[in-house]
Amino acid sequence: MVGAGQLARMTHQAAIGLGQTLRILAAQRGDSAALVGADVVLGDYTSYEDLRLFARGCDVLTWDHEHVSGEHIRRLAADGVTALPGADALIFAQNKQRMRERVEELGFGVPDWACVSTVEDVEAFADKHSWPVVLKVVSGGYDGRGVWVIADSAATQSVVAQGKPLLVERYAPMTRELAAVVARSPYGQVAVWSVVETVQRDGICVEVLAPAPGLDEATALTAQHMAITLAGELGVVGVLAVELFATADGLLVNELAMRPHNSAHWTIEGSRTSQFEQHLRAVLDYPLGETRMTAPAVAMANVLGATSGGIDERLHHLMARWPAAKVHLYGKETRPGRKIGHVTVLGQDMTDARAAASAAATYLAGTEPS
């Protein structure tokens, strides 16, 4: 796995059960997954040579992030490396313009959008759709970075001045955000999890509720159908997360990720097969595992770094207060707003599970005393 963040860390946990050895390409010894992996190679994922040396002896190469260049991945494939998902699929998770074009071609909705390069372009779009608008870098953004909600021309100027390829999007009048997550094997087998609600704050996911509370069966099936269709049509192998806006006009695709994704961390305890195990099964071309939920309601809350220090004491108190909460810490230094872990709570009732997960995560972050 190229990249050594928390996704690689949790993939390593799953690999152990399967009797597999996960080799991890890390930038530094202190990276989240490098702290716990047995086979860690230090290198630079932007260097073709580092990637090539890293891939030697691996059965398959896969990714913990979208930032490896498609050109490098194509060269690796030409050199005989099995790299999954491949460059032809990954481009749709790397390039927001290409993704939107393809999703529309396939007949699915996205928020109204346009490529823009000047303030005038943005103004013309806003004249048609009204302010505010959303500006996004075409590639390279993640976790709320590279995304700006823009109120007027003046605010547009500073973003355009960065000189990066941009697209503008209508500020979608959505009711909430959902995610449909699926895994697909090279053979074409797919397995989809329950559709979840993802709760965002300041552009960062703070909670995931599985299944999405009150979601009607027809919409859930539509979302799952979109994820399965996209996985097949885009040629994804591994986990595909489809972030969706629920709007009055139906579901719109927001973003795609082709790797284990925050919106499916709940599957570690909440599904018979976790997304990490499933991603490995998919890229290794094993049959996929059952995705049935293990409880009627599963709530996941991210631990967003607030207070540095004292986390061990807070963990003690959390465990005493919420003995059913499952804690996942990523071994990361606390920085304000940084995802340093997550908490999952299984329950009979979403209101209770959500309250416990949210309170436990907030408490662990040190944001406010409980």
Place this chain on the structure above:
Amino acid sequence: MVGAGQLARMTHQAAIGLGQTLRILAAQRGDSAALVGADVVLGDYTSYEDLRLFARGCDVLTWDHEHVSGEHIRRLAADGVTALPGADALIFAQNKQRMRERVEELGFGVPDWACVSTVEDVEAFADKHSWPVVLKVVSGGYDGRGVWVIADSAATQSVVAQGKPLLVERYAPMTRELAAVVARSPYGQVAVWSVVETVQRDGICVEVLAPAPGLDEATALTAQHMAITLAGELGVVGVLAVELFATADGLLVNELAMRPHNSAHWTIEGSRTSQFEQHLRAVLDYPLGETRMTAPAVAMANVLGATSGGIDERLHHLMARWPAAKVHLYGKETRPGRKIGHVTVLGQDMTDARAAASAAATYLAGTEPS
């Protein structure tokens, strides 16, 4: 953790979630846990010097087997190392004579037994209790090794000739074997899992059924009470597994283990808190986690090595045939009868879960085609 078998391997998986770093003392680089751990020290657990160097910088030292000498553990404690469970508790998992004496003192039953050193001693015991009898080494046995069912004087001779301290036990007319597994923290908090049935073949555990099918509530509570009492009275910190014989006269204690134990592997998926996470929480003095079951019926079957080679192909077929089966492979070379992994199946109904787990494990072992 001293020892690098599958117990340390699965403890490492649990440690990752808790944000802990598990340092592992392995005899060889190829040991089960050494294949997946990030902090592996090669050394000899029988060497005090190796143990001392290994313990440096660890918050707490714990064990994946019972074979570390009590004398070494006492010296480590005197040198300021926190070693849990401590020597005073561990002796009851190391020495079958001391265990039986103490269990009887506490008012719990064990099968009739006596220390023996000659064929005449065994004959005298058999005259009183009838043949066959069971001979056991007082210390050092495990997984059916160091245990012999003896039909007559002639068979006794060869065991006695080995010159090891022995005890003889009545061949208990039991209805089945159960296990009650509990964790205890230094603070004295305890958390017990559902009582399970352990199914043995040739002295090796082949299946574990949780909860034990058809076990009446009173007997289950008695078994849990025995485990909790023993954990407290023996001063155990960490996981204590109490192996029990169910007999017409009630429950008799067979053996004790003070570490994660095969009879609780089902807790990885089958309980809100796995025995591996719980063992870490206990020895690190964190509050313990909830032990509620995640399904009405959980069956675990050991994969006992049979056919070497071809396991990857068999794993493919297993996953296709039983998509709900959770496979745990230990990274071990196959040897006949060696535990190389286990399979867990959760279900609504024990008959179905057991059939699936058993068939999947048998198939994976290559014992017979399915």
